[in-house]
Every structure is written in structure tokens, then in C-alpha cells.
Amino acid sequence: MPGQPHGGKLVHIRQEHGPKQFQGGISIPVTADSAKTLQNIAEGVLSPLTGYMTEDECRHVMDERRLPDDTPWTIPILLHAPDSFKAGSGDEVPLLDPEGSWVASLAFEEAYSVDRKELATKVFKTHDPSHPGVANIYSQPPRIVAGRLLWVSKPPESVFTPVTLSPKETRILFKEKGWREIVAFQTRNAPHIGHEYVQKTALAFADGIFINPVLGKKKAGDFTDEAIVAAYRALMKAYYPANTAVMSVLNYEMQYAGPREAIHHAIMRKNFGCTHIAIGRDHAGVGNFYGPYEAQEIFKDFPDLGITPLFFREFFYCNKCQGMANEKICPHPVSERLTFSGTKLRNMFQSGQAPPKEFMRPEVAEVILRTEKPFVE
Amino acid sequence: MPSKYTTVSIPVSLHDRLQKLVQKKGGFKSVSDYATYVLREVVAMHESDEVPEAFTSEDVEQIRSRLKALGYL
Numbered sequence: 239m240p241g242q243p244h245g246g247k248l249v250h251i252r253q254e255h256g257p258k259q260f261q262g263g264i265s266i267p268v269t270a271d272s273a274k275t276l277q278n279i280a281e282g283v284l285s286p287l288t289g290y291m292t293e294d295e296c297r298h299v300m301d302e303r304r305l306p307d308d309t310p311w312t313i314p315i316l317l318h319a320p321d322s323f324k325a326g327s328g329d330e331v332p333l334l335d336p337e338g339s340w341v342a343s344l345a346f347e348e349a350y351s352v353d354r355k356e357l358a359t360k361v362f363k364t365h366d367p368s369h370p371g372v373a374n375i376y377s378q379p380p381r382i383v384a385g386r387l388l389w390v391s392k393p394p395e396s397v398f399t400p401v402t403l404s405p406k407e408t409r410i411l412f413k414e415k416g417w418r419e420i421v422a423f424q425t426r427n428a429p430h431i432g433h434e435y436v437q438k439t440a441l442a443f444a445d446g447i448f449i450n451p452v453l454g455k456k457k458a459g460d461f462t463d464e465a466i467v468a469a470y471r472a473l474m475k476a477y478y479p480a481n482t483a484v485m486s487v488l489n490y491e492m493q494y495a496g497p498r499e500a501i502h503h504a505i506m507r508k509n510f511g512c513t514h515i516a517i518g519r520d521h522a523g524v525g526n527f528y529g530p531y532e533a534q535e536i537f538k539d540f541p542d543l544g545i546t547p548l549f550f551r552e553f554f555y556c557n558k559c560q561g562m563a564n565e566k567i568c569p570h571p572v573s574e575r576l577t578f579s580g581t582k583l584r585n586m587f588q589s590g591q592a593p594p595k596e597f598m599r600p601e602v603a604e605v606i607l608r609t610e611k612p613f614v615e
Numbered sequence: 616m617p618s619k620y621t622t623v624s625i626p627v628s629l630h631d632r633l634q635k636l637v638q639k640k641g642g643f644k645s646v647s648d649y650a651t652y653v654l655r656e657v658v659a660m661h662e663s664d665e666v667p668e669a670f671t672s673e674d675v676e677q678i679r680s681r682l683k684a685l686g687y688l
Contacts, residue, residue, distance in 0.1 A: 242663050308655075400685050410670065410678045411687055484687065538642075541652055542659030 240409045240420065240511025241544055245286025245309050248405055248509065252389040253280055257339035258332075265332040266319045266344070266383060271455060271491040273335055273393075275315060276342050278490065278506075280390035281404040285509045289386035290317035293350040296382070300352075300360040303498070303539070310505070310540045312498040313361060316352075317385075318378040323349065330388060344385040351380045362495050364527055371493045371524075393489075398453060401467060403486040408448065409511040415481060417445035421548065422507035422515040425451050426492065428461045428469035428606055430598045432553040432578040434477065435562040440516050440548055441482055448512050449474075449485040452492060456614045459584055463487070465605075465612040472605040486510075496521070496528035497536035501543070508545040515545055519552040554578065555596040587612060623650070 243249075268276065278284050286309065291299065296314045298306045305311045317333075325331055325346040333342040358365040358372040367373050403411065412420055421440040425433065441447045449470055453463040461469075470485050488506070493499050499522035504515045521533035529535075534549045551564040555576040559568055568575075576596055586593045592603035606612045633646045643649040670678075682688040 246662065403682075403687070406670065406674070407678050407682065410675055411682055414679065414682070414688055541656035544659055544663060 240412050240417075241508065241513050243282065243285045243405070243509050244505050244544065245305075245307075247286060248282040248409075249279065249285040249288050250282055250406070251280035251288065251387045254389050254391045256394075257335070257341045257391045260332055260334060260338065260340040263332070264323070264325055264329070265334050265340075266317065266323060268317075268333050268335060268341070270336055272317070273341060274454060274489040274491055276333065276387065276390050277393055279315075279387055280342075281406070283405055283488070283490075283506050283509055284315060285405070287315055289344060289347075290382075290384050291315050292348055292384040293352075293382075295384075296350075296352060300357060303501070310501065310543050312501040313493060313495060314357070317344070317383045319349065319381045319383040320379055321381055323381060323383065325349075325383075331383070331385065340391075342390040343388040344383070345388055346383065347385040349381055349383050351382060354380060361493075361498055362527070363497075366527075369494065369524065369527055371495055374493075398463065398467065398487055398489075401485060401487050402489070403510075405509045405511065408484070408486060411484065412446065412448075412511050415446060415484075419444040419514065420446050420448055420512045422448045422450055422504075422510065422512035422545075424488075424503050424507070424515070424521075425449065425466070426456070426460065427580065428466050428612075429473050429602060430578045430583065430593075431555065431562065431596065434473065434599070435553050436516055436518060436550050437483070439550070440514065444514060446481070447483045448507070448510060449483060450488050450507065450510070451485070452490050453487045454489060454491050458614050459580075460614045461606075462609070462611055462614055465609045468605045468609060469602045472601045473599060476601045477599060492522070494522060494524035494527075496523040497532045500533035500547075501536060501540060504537075504543060504545045504547060508543070512545060514548050516550060517547045518550045552577075584613060620647075625650075 279287055291314055294306055296316065298304055299311050299314045303312045327346060329346045331344045331346045332340045333344060335341045354375050355365045358375050362369055362371045365372055367376055421444045423437050437447050451466050467487065474483050474485060500517055503522060507515050517534050519530050520528060537547045551566055553562050553564050556563040556568045556570050557574045558570040583593055587606055592600065592607060630646055633649055637643045637646055637649050679688065
């Protein structure tokens with residue numbers, strides 16, 4: 239049976255069908271990425287949060303990596319507002335999307351500011367603006383607004399709607415399937431053999447795997463959301479036994495906060511009802527900002543997280559072993575190893591070539607080759 | 616605002632045993648650090664024993680229909 243939601247209760251904020259007509263007055267603009275956070279709060283992905291963090295909550299998360307009630311929480315969830323923003327306690331503040339549509343309302347609690355350098359250093363372990371998460375902090379206005387969400391409009395239908403499940407839905411799905419042990423697999427990539435190996439290793443001792451690709455802002459050269467979903471469909475159809483794997487996407491803005499974000503990813507998947515989460519090498523990392531296994535080491539600080547991490551090393555194909563291996567189980571030299579480089583994959587696809595079967599399943603490669611734009615330009 | 620702390624009384628003999636353990640094993644800065652870890656682990660275990668939130672039968676039916684329509688069930 240899926241475990242308890244984080245903090246003990248699955249949050250649900252009233253969802254309206256479509257945005258409201260904004261008539262003017264005080265408001266806060268939200269970016270397309272922030273709109274994803276609104277949905278995630280509303281549907282309980284970020285339970286127990288019911289809105290944007292107060293100064294006290296933000297400070298606790300920065301300093302203690304916990305909410306004021308001791309619940310583990312590692313990434314501040316903040317709403318930035320223009321300097322000119324003013325409201326009184328309890329005021330209903332409309333949140334407007336980039337098109338000016340009124341997509342949610344917030345019960346204003348307080349406005350404050352946080353030293354951005356300190357925030358960056360605590361969350362990302364760096365204040366180097368070349369880190370995308372740090373750059374994001376510096377690009378936001380310093381004023382922060384806190385409050386509980388009163389309602390959120392449902393997102394418009396998209397091609398991904400049929401593969402987007404809420405935590406309430408996945409919890410009922412897992413129960414219907416009779417799954418008790420569920421491993422979450424977070425990904426931002428089309429699956430190569432290394433991913434499949436991790437998933438199936440985890441599946442060997444669980445009832446089911448929850449493949450949860452993150453959709454959202456990507457950098458040039460990354461697989462497009464369409465390619466990722468199509469590739470996973472092909473893989474699951476051809477290589478997963480029936481009733482062992484579920485795929486649903488998560489609309490979420492990656493922070494690249496490495497270890498802290500690994501905990502955040504675990505919390506979100508706990509809310510979906512998962513009991514375990516696969517954490518690989520450099521999970522949620524970027525560049526060389528974090529050690530290769532730092533995102534695994536941080537879990538020892540959270541004995542009360544309520545979701546069990548499964549740690550994986552980096553897998554490769556070994557010609558001598560004639561199969562998948564990692565440095566712990568394979569004695570052969572590096573020259574025998576085929577590593578799963580994203581750049582190598584991209585280059586092959588861009589020249590119209592399918593990668594070798596040791597690298598990627600032919601069915602998956604075929605789907606990617608057939609996708610009109612498999613990479614972000 | 617950083618966390619506030621309070622004092623919990625434990626037998627001195629237990630404290631001494633924990634102190635030795637902490638010094639020998641490493642990984643914890645102090646007895647308090649160790650006790651906090653263990654207590655959090657135990658509390659979380661008991662909290663997870665509590666009855667999970669039940670959904671209404673209407674919720675379940677509605678969601679089952681959507682899951683079936685989407686091919687998940």
C-alpha cells in the first residue's frame with residue numbers, strides 16, 4: 239500500500255475550470271515555470287505545502303533543511319513579486335500568467351526579502367551565477383510574497399494530459415494494481431539501456447516502477463518532451479511485463495540543486511505514493527558543482543524522510559562481461575566499457591543513425607528517429 | 616530563524632555509552648546529534664503506522680473511470 243503523504247496529509251486546493259477574467263487591481267505575475275509550481279501545490283505534489291513559504295519557513299528550509307514543524311524539506315518554494323507590490327494581510331491576490339490570465343489566488347500573508355547570495359549558497363552550495371539555479375535566483379525580483387493558495391485554474395489540455403496523473407490518481411492506481419512496494423524513477427532523458435537496467439534492478443524487489451519523466455524547460459540538445467514520452471512508451475510496450483510499470487509525467491522546473499534537490503524529488507514521489515526512489519550518480523546535478531555521489535550521501539541526514547532511496551552507481555556495457563555492469567562488479571579495463579554518453583547519442587541521432595543495441599533498444603531508437611524534432615534547438 | 620532546542624533527560628550511564636559510541640563510530644557530531652537522528656527515525660516509523668488518508672468512494676470511482684479511459688487500468 240502506498241505510504242503516507244509527506245507531512246501526513248495529501249493537500250488538495252480547489253481547482254477551477256479555466257482562468258478567470260482579471261479586472262485590474264493588485265496582482266502578481268507568474269512565469270510559465272511558476273505556474274507549474276501552482277499546479278503541483280494544488281494537486282498535493284508538494285504536500286504538506288498549501289502555498290508559498292513564509293519567511294520563517296524559508297529560513298528553516300535554508301538553515302535546517304526542514305519546515306518549522308521538523309518535516310524534512312530542502313528547497314524553498316518562493317513567490318517573487320515586483321518591488322511595488324503591496325497588500326494587506328488576508329487580501330486575495332490574483333496571480334496572472336504571462337498572457338495576463340488570472341490563474342490562481344493567494345491569501346496574502348506577508349512580504350519579505352532574503353539575501354540572494356545566502357539563499358543561493360545554502361540551497362545550491364554556490365553563488366556562482368553560471369549555475370542555472372543561482373542565475374534563476376538572481377534573475378528574480380528580491381521581494382518575496384507568502385500566502386496560502388485559495389484556488390488554482392486547471393491547466394489547458396495538451397498532448398501530455400493523458401499521461402499526467404495527480405498524486406491522488408497514482409495512489410488509487412497503485413492500490414488498484416495491488417502494488418505495495420513502488421519505486422520511483424525520475425528522468426529527463428529518453429531511455430537507454432543503462433536506464434532500463436537501473437529500473438529493472440529496482441523492479442526485481444518491488445511490485446512496480448513509477449517512471450516519472452520531468453517535462454519543462456530544457457537546454458539546447460536535450461531530448462524534447464515528446465521524444466521522451468514516445469521513447470518510454472516504446473520501451474514499456476516491448477520490454478516490460480504487464481502490470482509492472484506505470485509512466486506519468488511531472489511538470490516541474492528543475493533547480494539543479496544536486497543533493498538538496500534529490501531530497502525534494504524523493505518528497506514529491508512520496509506524495510505520489512512511492513515507497514522507494516532510485517538515485518543515481520550526480521542526481522539533479524549540473525556541471526561539476528556537486529560530487530558524483532553527494533546526492534546519495536545527503537539521505538543519511540534524513541532518517542524520517544518516509545521514502546527509501548535506492549542508490550545506483552553508473553552503469554556501462556562491458557564487452558568482456560557481455561552485459562551491463564558497474565565499477566563495483568566489473569574488473570575489466572575502461573577500454574572494454576561502452577558508456578552512455580548523451581552527446582554520443584545525440585550525434586548519432588542527428589546523423590540519422592540508430593545507436594548500437596548495447597546502447598539503446600532498437601524499438602526506442604526507431605521511435606526517436608521517427609520523431610520530427612527529437613532534440614531541443 | 617534557526618531551530619530552537621530543548622533538553623531531554625536521559626540516564627548519565629546511557630549518555631556515557633552513547634558518547635563512547637559517537638566517538639568510536641564517527642558520523643555524528645555529538646550525543647545530541649545522534650539522539651536527534653534516532654528519535655526522528657523512530658517518530659517517523661510510528662507516524663507511518665497511522666491509518667492513511669481515505670478517499671471518498673465518489674473520488675475513487677471518478678478516478679478509476681479516468682484511469683480506465685486512459686489505459687492505466
